[in-house]
Amino acid sequence: MNRRFIIILLLTIITNGACTDQAGQTGTFTVEDDGQWQKGVNTHRLSQFPRIHPDGRVWFRFEAPGTAMSVMLRIDGSAYEMQQDTSGLWNAVIPGTGPGFQIYSFIVDCTDMIDPGSRPFYVNGYVSALEYPAPDETWYLAKHVPHGDVREHWFYSDVTGSFRRMFVYTPPGYDQDTDTRYPVLYLQHGGGELENEWTHGGRANFILDNLIAEGKARPMLIVMNLGFATYPGQAGQALTGNARWSAFEEILVDEVIPDVDKYYRTMPDRQHRAMAGLSMGGGQTFNIGLKRLDVFSHLGFFSGVPANYEELLNGVLGQWPDFHQRVKLLWSGAGTEEERFIDRQEGLQEMLEEAGFEAHYYLSDGTAHEWQTWRRCLHEFAPLLFSD
């Protein structure tokens, strides 16, 4: 190897490795493959990685190496140097993560990439997510119970002047018991997600299938819509305050609900209509659902009590003198690792107690602003719905 080549190589490593502590070394990675590594649930058909070991370790591999000089794995608040094996692929074995849905990425010479080997989810753009097992929480897994369908349902919105879609969970038996009508939960995603993520990253359908099979929740429809909407001409404008949600409120109340009541066998009255949402969707439930007590009777905020809850609630109490009779359930939940939302929901709880109203309050142990919190919220919330 001549001297000029070595200089080029060294300089390339130095300049490319600028965003990492050190460049990878070829052929230094080894792991004992004892035959127990299993493909993760999000690992796609043509990929073998990430793999999870029964002892909890996770093995990531970056299968499209190009001429990368350094690759890092970023997951669950940590960053790991990936190492090349003798075939040139980049690898990392990590001890494990928190339970459930863990977003990760590969940083290839300082460029963030999703994992080509794993199914993408939408969280502020397309991301890779590891589904890390939580052995004590099997209530969100596909089980040997009757399964409802999740329907992609298209409609044209006159409010936005565009085609939109909603996802509609119909419970087991819906297509057989054709005389039965069902209550409806309108369930909203957060500011990072889209209308499909409650039944994708969130696993709402399996959560309900399991609750219904155990007799813990009443069979119901769940209707999931895109929470973003602007009037024609508004696109690109920075909207604040109530103006942010007014197009969505109009779509939800004047277009979606009539459409759902027309196409599906609903119980089309406010007593059998709930609204809940995570994060931004919780804020929308507070701003729209709680205000429209002519439309909804059960409300849930998952990491989603908004900052101005005091002002909003006072407005609602003033607007609806029969608030205590109209609201059948008012529920808030958050992860113990998300202080901001705990503070708000404690404040809300106090206000409601002072007003003589019994609200429900839940904390998800050890989780932050993430799907595991919201899956647990749905799992706690759904059994309390429509208990008449």
Next chain:
Amino acid sequence: MNRRFIIILLLTIITNGACTDQAGQTGTFTVEDDGQWQKGVNTHRLSQFPRIHPDGRVWFRFEAPGTAMSVMLRIDGSAYEMQQDTSGLWNAVIPGTGPGFQIYSFIVDCTDMIDPGSRPFYVNGYVSALEYPAPDETWYLAKHVPHGDVREHWFYSDVTGSFRRMFVYTPPGYDQDTDTRYPVLYLQHGGGELENEWTHGGRANFILDNLIAEGKARPMLIVMNLGFATYPGQAGQALTGNARWSAFEEILVDEVIPDVDKYYRTMPDRQHRAMAGLSMGGGQTFNIGLKRLDVFSHLGFFSGVPANYEELLNGVLGQWPDFHQRVKLLWSGAGTEEERFIDRQEGLQEMLEEAGFEAHYYLSDGTAHEWQTWRRCLHEFAPLLFSD
């Protein structure tokens, strides 16, 4: 700028640019933004690119630049150098592509990446795809017509010992006309896709919505299953010949069809059951559907007549003396740019003519082994189904 820094810079450009003709130059990209550029249909909510101009040009931007030294765009058989603009983002404006679904990727310092700004599709792994307008072909767009639902339907397969899902298109009116029963098309993806791509990349639901609205196709269910399946213990084995499809045949005939006939209002007889597929799915239709004339009566091969069609057809003709009465429709189609499949379907056509059987034959003008071919195939094939 000192001499050592210049040397480092030059050497880095030389080594990193090894897979491209030249490195990009910072700040050289400009395009006239005349306000007419529109987000592509696959451009996601938080992204503004790719954008399409009414004059046909497409503007790609790579929004996660890291410290990349060179970025190329690969699309529709061509590669384009991307150029950095003054804010450091990489851009390319291209004159246009073929119609429909065009797979593309960014090559960042020689590493292939999907576009973080665009919705991923599954084609041998997750890929980015531009939906390039085809002004004369609006029959696969969402229109102001009644829309059917697309249902994600989960079931447990005893054959594979795992949960699987199918997608089921139910036509407009399915939930209202609850006495009506419907014929069923079992529609298979190709070797690159998964069970969701016929209604995702393929737009099968919009194609049928439009045909039904125009009275050109009979309202029907479409059932789309994962075409890959192995018996427990077989995973990872290299299967050849008929053994490749035996687990899938068992799932389709013994599990899927009874499940569909139980959960949906089908016409549960062979006269009202079709099977079709693209590429590998066409081969499966030939290997399974054509053999199982006790189950199916209408068959379609989209770029999918298998290489051993002669042997297979002779077997079928020998097995079913009443072939001419049993087969109500035998249809094959391919793109004019895929010689291999044209040769096979011409051979098949000749064999059938010699046997005195009138088969249907279609060529998609100017398209290759791609979604636009298969969308057109479905659009031509569906009107011929279940015309009794």
